[in-house]
Amino acid sequence: MNLLTKIWHLYYDGFRSMTLGRTLWLIIAIKLFIIFVVLRLCFFPNYIKEHAREGNEAEFVAKTLNIEN
Amino acid sequence: MNQLHIDLAAVDWARAQFALTAIYHWLFVPLTLGLAVVMGIMETLYYRTGQEFWKQTAKYWQRLFGINFAMGVATGIILEFEFGTNWSNYSYLVGDIFGAPLAVEGIVAFFMESTFVAVMFFGWNKVSKGFHLASTWLTGLGATISAWWILVANSWMQHPVGQAFNPDTMRNEMTSFMEVALSPVAVDKFVHTVLSAWVLGAVFVVGVSSWYLLKQRHLEFAHKSLRVGAIFGLIASLLLMGSGHHSAYTVAQTQPMKLAAMEGLYKGGSDQPLTIIAGINPFQQPDYEAEDEAPLKLAVPYALSFLATNDMNGYVPGVRDILDGYTKEDGTPELSLEQKIERGQCAITALQEYRKAKKDGAAQEFLDELTTEIQENMPYFGYGYVKERSDIVPYIPVCFYAFRVMVGGGCLFILLFLIMIIQPPCGGKDDTPPRGRWKGAFALVCIPVAYIVSEAGWLVAEFGRQPWTIQDMLPTWVGVSQLGSGAVMTTFFLFLILFTTLLAVEINIMCKAIKNGPKGIEDR
Numbered sequence: 001m002n003l004l005t006k007i008w009h010l011y012y013d014g015f016r017s018m019t020l021g022r023t024l025w026l027i028i029a030i031k032l033f034i035i036f037v038v039l040r041l042c043f044f045p046n047y048i049k050e051h052a053r054e055g056n057e058a059e060f061v062a063k064t065l066n067i068e069n
Numbered sequence: 070m071n072q073l074h075i076d077l078a079a080v081d082w083a084r085a086q087f088a089l090t091a092i093y094h095w096l097f098v099p100l101t102l103g104l105a106v107v108m109g110i111m112e113t114l115y116y117r118t119g120q121e122f123w124k125q126t127a128k129y130w131q132r133l134f135g136i137n138f139a140m141g142v143a144t145g146i147i148l149e150f151e152f153g154t155n156w157s158n159y160s161y162l163v164g165d166i167f168g169a170p171l172a173v174e175g176i177v178a179f180f181m182e183s184t185f186v187a188v189m190f191f192g193w194n195k196v197s198k199g200f201h202l203a204s205t206w207l208t209g210l211g212a213t214i215s216a217w218w219i220l221v222a223n224s225w226m227q228h229p230v231g232q233a234f235n236p237d238t239m240r241n242e243m244t245s246f247m248e249v250a251l252s253p254v255a256v257d258k259f260v261h262t263v264l265s266a267w268v269l270g271a272v273f274v275v276g277v278s279s280w281y282l283l284k285q286r287h288l289e290f291a292h293k294s295l296r297v298g299a300i301f302g303l304i305a306s307l308l309l310m311g312s313g314h315h316s317a318y319t320v321a322q323t324q325p326m327k328l329a330a331m332e333g334l335y336k337g338g339s340d341q342p343l344t345i346i347a348g349i350n351p352f353q354q355p356d357y358e359a360e361d362e363a364p365l366k367l368a369v370p371y372a373l374s375f376l377a378t379n380d381m382n383g384y385v386p387g388v389r390d391i392l393d394g395y396t397k398e399d400g401t402p403e404l405s406l407e408q409k410i411e412r413g414q415c416a417i418t419a420l421q422e423y424r425k426a427k428k429d430g431a432a433q434e435f436l437d438e439l440t441t442e443i444q445e446n447m448p449y450f451g452y453g454y455v456k457e458r459s460d461i462v463p464y465i466p467v468c469f470y471a472f473r474v475m476v477g478g479g480c481l482f483i484l485l486f487l488i489m490i491i492q493p494p495c496g497g498k499d500d501t502p503p504r505g506r507w508k509g510a511f512a513l514v515c516i517p518v519a520y521i522v523s524e525a526g527w528l529v530a531e532f533g534r535q536p537w538t539i540q541d542m543l544p545t546w547v548g549v550s551q552l553g554s555g556a557v558m559t560t561f562f563l564f565l566i567l568f569t570t571l572l573a574v575e576i577n578i579m580c581k582a583i584k585n586g587p588k589g590i591e592d593r
Contacts, residue, residue, distance in 0.1 A: 006195070014191025020132065020582065021190070024139035027574060034567065035143055043560050044150035047157035047550040058239040061161045065547060067239075067420050 078554035080546050083155040086561040088531070090147050092524055093568045097141025099523050102216060102263055103270010104134040105209025109202075110297055116202045122590060126290055129587035130274070131189060131205070136582055138186070140575040145219070147564070155557055159538045159548030165242045166232055166249065167222050174218035182211030216266075217259050224255035226539050227530070228323045234447045236423045236440060241539075254323055257316045258530075264309040265523055268482055271302025272512075272519040275489055277583055279512035282494050290590045292493065295512075299489035306483045313479070314376060320533075321377035321385065324540060325403075326461065327533030329388045330468035332373060333363035337387035337395075343372030346473065351466045354459075357388040363469070388465075392458050404449075406458055409541075413453030416446035451542045460544070463535040471528035478522030485515050 018025070052060030062068040108130040115123035149171075152160040160167075188196060188204035196204070225232075231248030232241045243249060275298040281291035321328050329337065333349050335357035348365035349355055355363065374383040378398060386395045386403070394405030404412070419442040426436060455461055489512065494505035534540060538548040 010191050010195050011187060013195070014187065020136070020578075023578065024136065027571075028139055028142060031571065032143055035146060039147065039560075039563075040150060043563070044154045046153040047155075047552070048153075048161055057161060058237070061158055061239050062420075062424060064158055064551060065417075067417065068424055 076552070076554050077546065079552050079557055080549050082554050082557035082561055083151070083549050083552075084545060086155065086557055086564060087148065087151055089561065089564055089568070090144075090151060091527065091531075093564075093572070094141070094144045094148065095524060095527060096520060096572065097137055097144060098216065099266035099269040099520075100137045100273060101134065101141060101212050102209070102266035103268070103273065104130055104137065105212055105270075106267055107270055107274050107298060107301060108134055109206045109209055110301065111294075112202050112205045114297075116198055122289070122293075125587050125589040126294060127205070128193070129290070129590075130294070132582055133277075133579065135186075135190060136575065136579050140571065140578075155550055155552065156538065156548050157550040159543060161240065162543060162548075163226075163241055163539065165240050166225055166229075169243060169246060170218040170221045170225075170250065174215050177214065182208060182215060185211060213263060216263060220259045220262055221250050221252075221255045223530075224252055224258045225249055226537075227258075227534055228252055228254035229539050229542060234443065234450075236420055236443055237427070241542075253319050257312065257319045261309065261312040261316045262526075264305050264312055265479075265526055267305035268302055268309055268479070269519045269523050271298045271305060272482055272485065272515050274298030275302060275485065276512045276516040279489075279494060279509035280583065281586070283506060283509040283513075287586050287590055290587050295489055295493055299486045299493070302482065303486035303490060306479060306486060309479060313476070317376045318379060324534060325386050326388065326391050326463065327468070327529075328377060329386065329391060330463045330465045330533055331472040331529060332385075333366075333465055333469045334373070334385065334387040335363075335389055336361040337385045337390045339374065339384045340371055340382050341373040341377070341385040342366075342368035342370045343376060344368045344469075347469070349466050349469050351470060353466070354462070355465055357462065357465070358458075361387075388462055392461075406452070406455070406461065409449045409452040410455055412446045412449035413451060413455070415453075416443055416450045417453040419443045419446065448541055451537060451539070451544045451547065454544055454547050460536060463533055467532045468529055471525040471532065474525040475522055475529055478518060478525070482515065482519065482522075485512060 015021075048057050048060060059068060108127055111123055111127035111130055114120075115127055185204040185207040188201065189208050192201055192204065229241070230252045231243060231245035233244050234240070235242050249255075275295055278291040278295035278298060281287045282295070317328065320331075329335075332341075332344055333347055333355065334341065334344075335355070344363065345367045347363035347367070349363045371381040373385055375381050377383060377385045380398075384395075384398055391403070392406045394408065395403050397403055419439050423436060423439040423443060426439065452461075488508055492505065492508075494508040494512075536544040536546070538545055
């Protein structure tokens, strides 16, 4: 058996024989969905990207810090 | 003076949200780091003895490691979201510095960790004993390397080195990766944090093993796990004491205000005693301008001077000394707050002139002069936004009590490990009742205490550096985004619900796994 086949079987058999692991993977999937889809998209936009023109981020920050008018 | 139009309630909510997320994230990290070593030791014992008992013992602790690992994974990413939304000025100014360590963390450590985790869980009958053992240790090493890079980023905020401010891009740019990665603060923080995580892991192992003894289940497994946990915990605790001393020394050099707040030291001097306990009102900032020290103080003579300077008679500045300026041990003067504000305003004015001149197409020579002025005064940039003396004094009661919880807890765990090594609780044999039940109960109680102590360490580190998001360069009210407090408050409570739910799920799964006990080991 070559190395790639061995690696494939390691993961394939490992995932198939999981018991508690199935629950944990389900929790991870739900958590990742909440973090990356719900929280990221709905609640955590990039403030500077939303408020500054592209390429003018430095000016935007400078104005915020009263460095520029 | 620079007047920023910032909603101060938004600053507080943004800080609270960050603290909530970090505290939650830190519930998982130390157990991952601690159990990583324990399961490595157990599997090494299996590798050396070939006994099935140690294999099942290793598998059991790996299962608990896996639950904790799965529940904690990706919880730290939320902190990065908060940087971009709530702390956009900060995030923009430090983006270049943070990018490198976080990228290295993501690429090297995370992938290394995930690969070997798979071999550790799936590879028992598929790879050789030696390769499996190496994978188990490398899983732990990967987690520890991850922690290294995150702590490097945190340490840079506490002690910004290896960087220069670029007035064109308005960013701190890295000039020396090695200086950032190996700064004395980063090294101290890494060693102290990882050792504290090992202690927490050991307390967890001792506590869980004691539970089996109390329940008279899996007695051989419980006795042997308890012994391994206690010896490992004691060694880690003794090393932790040494690293704690070194950390205090580094804090004294780089963040003297934090040390003064930790100690409730308002007027410093030579031959300073270390406070064991004092009567500081936990709900009110003490009057450090009028008092010299905290009331009802019980202290160890000369110990603070030794802790801070490695010299029994060394000089330790208090809060007022730092505000008024003082002379360091080596004879160099430390500027007063007034002088630092002046330097900060010089940096801001020079930066304003630079950016205006650049737009107006001024001569390069003039721009170079302004750049020099900016660089000279940049270490004090944040002071240009400071209005009052109280602005730069952290909330002393939290620093003071959290420090005592941390140190007191550390001493308590040494006692726990010593008891468990010298005279562990005995599980009853042949239906005789177990002896030393109080020791088992004590070990169990120590599990939640270890989490409180571990979080207290972070409270000391993070409350102590207030108001700075980057030490001396960026106060919180400048680093924050110009958001309304309502938006941040909403996500704060959203997180609170989410985190509490996830925590309840984890505790439930973990308790079930513990109740089920190790497989393949006699339940007696």
